[in-house]
Amino acid sequence: MGELKLMKGNEAVAEAMIREGVDGYFGYPITPQSEVIEYLTTEEPHKRTGMVVLQAESELAAINMLYGAAGTGKKVATSSSSPGISLKQEGISYIAGSELPCVIINVVRGGPGLGTIQPSQADYFQATKGGGHGDYHLYVLAPSSVQEMADFVEDAFEMAFKYRTPVMILSDGVIGQMMEKVELKPQKKRLTDAEVIKKYGSWATVGRVGGRERNIITSLDLDSHKMEAHNIHLQSKYEQMKKEDVRYEELQTEDAEYIIVAYGSSARISQKVIQLARKDGIKLGVLRPITLFPFPEKPIQELAKRVKGFLAVEMSAGQMVEDVKLAVNGKVKVEHYGRNGGIVPTPGEVYEALKQKIIGG
Amino acid sequence: MEIKDIIKPENLVYQKTKMMTDNTLSYCPGCGHGTTHRLVMEVVEELGIVEDTIGIAPVGCSVLAYEFMNVDMTQAAHGRAPAVATGIIRTWPDKIVFTYQGDGDLAAIGTSETIHACNRGENIVIIFVNNGIYGMTGGQMAPTTLPGMKSSTTPYGRDVALMGNPLKITELVAQLPGTYFVTRHAVHSPAHVRKTKKAIKKAFQNVIDKKGTQFIEVVSNCNSGWKMTPVKSNEWMVENMFPFYPLGDMKVDGKIVKDLH
Ligand SMILES: Cc1ncc(C[n+]2csc(CCOP(=O)(O)OP(=O)(O)O)c2C)c(N)n1
Ligand code: SF4
Numbered sequence: 243m244g245e246l247k248l249m250k251g252n253e254a255v256a257e258a259m260i261r262e263g264v265d266g267y268f269g270y271p272i273t274p275q276s277e278v279i280e281y282l283t284t285e286e287p288h289k290r291t292g293m294v295v296l297q298a299e300s301e302l303a304a305i306n307m308l309y310g311a312a313g314t315g316k317k318v319a320t321s322s323s324s325p326g327i328s329l330k331q332e333g334i335s336y337i338a339g340s341e342l343p344c345v346i347i348n349v350v351r352g353g354p355g356l357g358t359i360q361p362s363q364a365d366y367f368q369a370t371k372g373g374g375h376g377d378y379h380l381y382v383l384a385p386s387s388v389q390e391m392a393d394f395v396e397d398a399f400e401m402a403f404k405y406r407t408p409v410m411i412l413s414d415g416v417i418g419q420m421m422e423k424v425e426l427k428p429q430k431k432r433l434t435d436a437e438v439i440k441k442y443g444s445w446a447t448v449g450r451v452g453g454r455e456r457n458i459i460t461s462l463d464l465d466s467h468k469m470e471a472h473n474i475h476l477q478s479k480y481e482q483m484k485k486e487d488v489r490y491e492e493l494q495t496e497d498a499e500y501i502i503v504a505y506g507s508s509a510r511i512s513q514k515v516i517q518l519a520r521k522d523g524i525k526l527g528v529l530r531p532i533t534l535f536p537f538p539e540k541p542i543q544e545l546a547k548r549v550k551g552f553l554a555v556e557m558s559a560g561q562m563v564e565d566v567k568l569a570v571n572g573k574v575k576v577e578h579y580g581r582n583g584g585i586v587p588t589p590g591e592v593y594e595a596l597k598q599k600i601i602g603g
Numbered sequence: 604m605e606i607k608d609i610i611k612p613e614n615l616v617y618q619k620t621k622m623m624t625d626n627t628l629s630y631c632p633g634c635g636h637g638t639t640h641r642l643v644m645e646v647v648e649e650l651g652i653v654e655d656t657i658g659i660a661p662v663g664c665s666v667l668a669y670e671f672m673n674v675d676m677t678q679a680a681h682g683r684a685p686a687v688a689t690g691i692i693r694t695w696p697d698k699i700v701f702t703y704q705g706d707g708d709l710a711a712i713g714t715s716e717t718i719h720a721c722n723r724g725e726n727i728v729i730i731f732v733n734n735g736i737y738g739m740t741g742g743q744m745a746p747t748t749l750p751g752m753k754s755s756t757t758p759y760g761r762d763v764a765l766m767g768n769p770l771k772i773t774e775l776v777a778q779l780p781g782t783y784f785v786t787r788h789a790v791h792s793p794a795h796v797r798k799t800k801k802a803i804k805k806a807f808q809n810v811i812d813k814k815g816t817q818f819i820e821v822v823s824n825c826n827s828g829w830k831m832t833p834v835k836s837n838e839w840m841v842e843n844m845f846p847f848y849p850l851g852d853m854k855v856d857g858k859i860v861k862d863l864h
Contacts, residue, residue: 266694294693298686299719306683306716310690313677314657318694336680435695447675447691449655449698458669460660460678 244425251391251417252277254424255321255347258395260287263430265316266294268307270326273359274415275349278321291432301326305333305346312342313459315442317399317433321347323415324365325356327373334408335374338476339461343402345395346380347411349418352584360584361415363506366561369412370535377473379480381409381487382534384505388422396427401487405479406445412534414557416507416586480536489532490541494520498527500600501545503566504555505531507586512555514589515596524601534562542569551575551600555592558582575600622648626670633833635823636664638790639732640671642800643703646807647674656699657691659684663705664738664825672703682713685720688727699810701728706747707737710772714746717772724781724815728806731773731818734825735844742828746770749847754828769847773820774863777853783815785854789822789845791837802852814857822848 249257256278259267269279279297287293298304304320311318322330327348337344348369352362369382381401383394391413398409433441439448447457463469494516495501504512509530519526529545531538542552551574554563563578570576579595581587622644630636647656653674660668662681669676679687684702692700709717709731720727736754737743743756747769751760761769777785784806788799799821806817822844826836853861 266690268690296689296693298689299715302683303686303689303716303719306680306686307690307693309679309683310659310677310687311694312690313687314691314695316694318690332680333683340678447657447677448695449653449657449675450673451654453654456669456673457675458678459676460669462666462678 244427246423246425248421249388249424250277250419250421251385251388251413252349252419253281254388254392255395255411256281256285257426258392259319260285260291260293261427261429262395262399263291263317263432264293264319265432266296266311266318268296268298268304268311268318268320270298270301270304270322272323272326274351274361274418275321275323275347277418278347291429293432301329302333305330305337308344309333309337309342312337312344313340313447315438315446315448319345319347321349323349323351324353324362327365327368331368331374334380335376335378336461337408338378338380339376340459341406341476342408342459343399343406345398345402345409345411347413350412350414352582358584359415361507361557361586362582362584363414363508363556364558364561364582365412366534366556366558369410370537370565378476379535381405381407381483381536382412383409383489384412384532384534385417386506386509386530388417388420388424391417392424392426405483407479412506414506415584484536487533488536488538488540490538491530491532492541493528493530495527495529495545497525498545499525499550500527500596501549501552502526502528502555502592502596503531503542503552503562504528505534505562508555508557511587511589511592515592518589518593519596526596531562537565537569539565539569542566543571546570546573549574551577553596553600554578555587556580557586620645620648622653622673624671624673628671629667630664631827633824633826633836634664635734635790635821636732638796639730639799639821639823640665640668642790642796642803643701643730644672644674645800646804649804650807650811652699652807652811655697656701659687659700659702661702661704661708662739663708665703665705665732666739668703682708682711683716684708685713685716685725685727685729689720689723689725692726696726699807701730701807703730704732705738706731706733706735707745710746710770714772718776718779721776721816721818722779722781724783726810726813726815728803728810728817729819730803731820732823733820733848734823734828736825736828738825738828742825742830746772749843752843771848773818773853776818777859777863781816782818782854783857784809785818786852787820787822787848787850789840789850791824791840820848822850
């Protein structure tokens, strides 16, 4: 068993980055995730592993530092919360366009605008549908515990390098701020510069080592046919993700007549709703998407063949519910229940909504 | 004598650097960008640092610098080159990283990235081509456009009461503790080309010696944007740009060597 610690989600993700052997973190403070950079600057990972931590002058600068370093094959990450992620979108679009691996953590707070520092899940569209300009997607992982905040760092980098694509860990203020027991993985070795050059030298801009041809990192092509081919290539990566790397969890769905679809902290709340419903003899199950892109369409399609209705529960005015509806494709009823503005729903009110909107309706 | 009798190795006095590719330059004939590219690449060749050099191309006419400079390059979003360079130099402290940027890129949309990279003293070379205009997008006003100067968005001349004053960003960064060598040059005459090259070489040597930020402004022409012939644009530059942007060193070896006010 690994080392056990009691930690906040934000601290767990920071510690996991150090242990993952991340080479660089570039960030800018914003509530409710400032603990990430505070933890990193306190831990001084340059002494533990040689990891670079830099507080940038803005989120714009931070994401472009990430872009530069990711283009050299280094393992790099940033974190922020909603308004900061909005500012990063230009850079994220460049990173997706030039096919660079990196990890972006969003500890979501309520919006729009400066909104609130309280938790929210209203960045679902921004995270899963592109976010910045152009046709692209991020691979999006949604942790629902402090343990997953830590574990998903390794998974995120695995996907980032498998697809050479930016990966987002879409968390929220509840998961970022709450304390739970977490089992930490052992320290991984950072790659040496020579190892990075050996592994990624075919594309990374590390200097023309050994006199090889130059490498170029760019998202620009003025030739429309080449640009279209590049776009088709990007889309093929997203199709491959849908085939190979969809992740989800089903809770008590075997005999379920009704399904709540919920991710992140809403999934935690929805687990409690199962208990309330089953006490009353209502067969409720939960499907928890772990990847929001690619979205678990197939398992939802399968469930739609045998259940009576779905309730999408999310702390937003209704964003993920659109993907649930697309998957269910009119076969059975799909409704949404959500709170926003930073209000976290209670299991009791979700249960009431289920009865009113799905079971009774 | 025939031409083939002249083209012989023993007669060679000057050769195009191998650090420039054979791709046809996308610049207008007469533009200072091409010369500046060549000088940077000659320096990389002469210092023998190609295996360690990483360049950052901006958004502007030199967006395609990576097509011409035969080194590893990353194309940055508009204004963000100093941040991109920071990400690289922080994770590869022994590499040689330079940015190549126009005045709109460096002194308008990227002012924050420029000032903070310089203030942190990132160990990079910044090549700043100041032609007083947005060349790429068709000659609009830049932060460096002179008072009274015409552009497509100041068709009656820059009215400073309305559009604000030109920004002398080089004078500004010279005052930041992180900059080590700050200097202003031009490439319109052979003598100036030689001086500029010397400065670029010194800047790259300083980065090899890990001295911090090296900032080289090249006051240049944009004959297309200024709507002049190349020759006329150079004359106009000497008469109008140089009095406002005087050539010479501002900071050498970390010490300010000129009254910046
Ligand atoms: C975010 C963003 N805004 C605007 C543009 C459009 N744009 C392209 S180049 C340019 C100006 C470049 O001018 P300068 O930096 O002076 O370089 P020059 O072309 O004169 O060499 C602008 C505004 C862009 N590409 N991206
Ligand atoms: S538009 Fe101006 S800056 Fe651009 S290539 Fe032509 S002359 Fe040079």
